[in-house]
Amino acid sequence: MRKQNNAPAQKTKKQYRKWLLTVIFIIAAANYLGSFYFTRIDLTSDKRFTLAGVTKNVLKQLDERLVCTVYLKGDFPAGFKRLEIQTREILEEFQAYNKNVRFIFVNPSASGNLKKREHFYRRLVNIGLNPTNLQVKTKNGLEQQYIPSSVTKAEKYLLNC
Amino acid sequence: MWTLYKKEILGFLSSITGWVVIGIFLTATGLFLWVLPSGLNIPDGGYANLNGLFSLAPFVFLFLVPAVTMNSLAEEKRSGTLELLLIRPLSGTKIITAKYLAAFTLVVLSLLPTLIYYFSVYRLGYPVGDIDTGGFWGSFIGLLFLGAAFVAMGIFASSLTNNPIVAFLTAVVISAFIYMGFDFISSFFGGAALFVQAFGISAHYASMSRGVIDSRDVIYFLSLILFFLYLSVSFLGRRKWK
Numbered sequence: 243m244r245k246q247n248n249a250p251a252q253k254t255k256k257q258y259r260k261w262l263l264t265v266i267f268i269i270a271a272a273n274y275l276g277s278f279y280f281t282r283i284d285l286t287s288d289k290r291f292t293l294a295g296v297t298k299n300v301l302k303q304l305d306e307r308l309v310c311t312v313y314l315k316g317d318f319p320a321g322f323k324r325l326e327i328q329t330r331e332i333l334e335e336f337q338a339y340n341k342n343v344r345f346i347f348v349n350p351s352a353s354g355n356l357k358k359r360e361h362f363y364r365r366l367v368n369i370g371l372n373p374t375n376l377q378v379k380t381k382n383g384l385e386q387q388y389i390p391s392s393v394t395k396a397e398k399y400l401l402n403c
Numbered sequence: 404m405w406t407l408y409k410k411e412i413l414g415f416l417s418s419i420t421g422w423v424v425i426g427i428f429l430t431a432t433g434l435f436l437w438v439l440p441s442g443l444n445i446p447d448g449g450y451a452n453l454n455g456l457f458s459l460a461p462f463v464f465l466f467l468v469p470a471v472t473m474n475s476l477a478e479e480k481r482s483g484t485l486e487l488l489l490i491r492p493l494s495g496t497k498i499i500t501a502k503y504l505a506a507f508t509l510v511v512l513s514l515l516p517t518l519i520y521y522f523s524v525y526r527l528g529y530p531v532g533d534i535d536t537g538g539f540w541g542s543f544i545g546l547l548f549l550g551a552a553f554v555a556m557g558i559f560a561s562s563l564t565n566n567p568i569v570a571f572l573t574a575v576v577i578s579a580f581i582y583m584g585f586d587f588i589s590s591f592f593g594g595a596a597l598f599v600q601a602f603g604i605s606a607h608y609a610s611m612s613r614g615v616i617d618s619r620d621v622i623y624f625l626s627l628i629l630f631f632l633y634l635s636v637s638f639l640g641r642r643k644w645k
Binding site for chain 2: 255266269273279284331337
């Protein structure tokens with residue numbers, strides 16, 4: 243009895259293995275082909291993640307690696323945290339169209355050492371990123387006014403690519 | 404197949420499992436989104452959106468989905484009822500599909516009450532109704548895909564063993580690794596980091612959770628589900644008869 247049962251089991255084991263390769267192949271092929279022909283549907287009501295045709299064209303033509311360093315990271319009040327997240331999101335959106343777009347978020351105030359931090363700030367000033375002190379007393383309401391002007395007013399530096 | 408599906412659903416809902424899962428999911432998300440002073444707290448955050456729900460839910464699912472699926476095959480194997488199921492004129496594929504759909508239905512059921520959150524934020528918005536409805540549904544679809552993928556991994560883990568606890572732990576490890584693990588190890592790969600990240604769920608879930616549905620992400624999730632369900636079917640068919 244046992245032998246009889248084992249024989250077909252062995253066979254199916256082989257079959258499963260063969261099929262597994264087929265399944266993996268199909269999955270790999272589908273994902274590979276899918277990476278060339280894709281659509282992105284932006285369901286947000288204000289279409290804030292839809293890139294303009296011009297932007298898409300520029301991204302298509304980009305065939306060198308483009309690294310953006312964004313000096314916007316750290317312990318921010320909610321409004322700036324949001325700015326950071328949305329900056330990241332829009333960069334990710336660029337990246338979805340062209341993998342050559344890379345980005346790093348840097349915390350300009352990361353160093354606990356005051357001298358080092360000052361030095362870093364000065365270096366940023368030298369490349370044209372002027373810091374402004376940020377005095378946000380956060381309780382909702384006040385924030386709202388602050389955010390639109392915050393990109394240029396931030397104490398934390400923002401470098402656009 | 405649908406009989407088995409119905410039986411599974413009724414099994415979830417007539418036992419404590421289903422209700423505990425739904426209850427814990429709602430308690431956890433409810434606490435973090437509305438009560439506890441965390442970064443995810445909606446009233447404190449001041450913006451009428453539910454982004455917090457969509458960044459929190461994957462972590463809750465990471466533990467709840469394996470709890471749903473751990474019994475599906477492992478328990479049947481242990482109590483010996485799997486043989487009863489296998490001698491029915493029902494192929495392994497159908498058994499797995501039925502169990503998969505049943506567990507997925509429970510995940511959907513646990514997500515449905517979060518529509519109350521949507522309604523609350525809708526009413527709380529200033530002016531009333533100032534919420535990104537399209538974005539919410541996009542993210543919701545993303546969360547459904549994520550849940551579906553976790554269920555497939557859970558079913559797979561359950562097909563490996565006849566001990567539900569082992570199945571639970573295996574499922575958590577597999578899901579956590581595929582969700583976040585590739586992100587962590589990607590830094591070892593330098594230039595190929597993005598390629599490695601693309602194997603993980605979080606890279607694909609990120610854009611979905613903001614309400615942007617990309618065909619590539621959909622293909623990824625479907626392949627993940629297909630892959631793990633196929634593995635479960637083959638492990639089910641491969642097992643030795645006692």
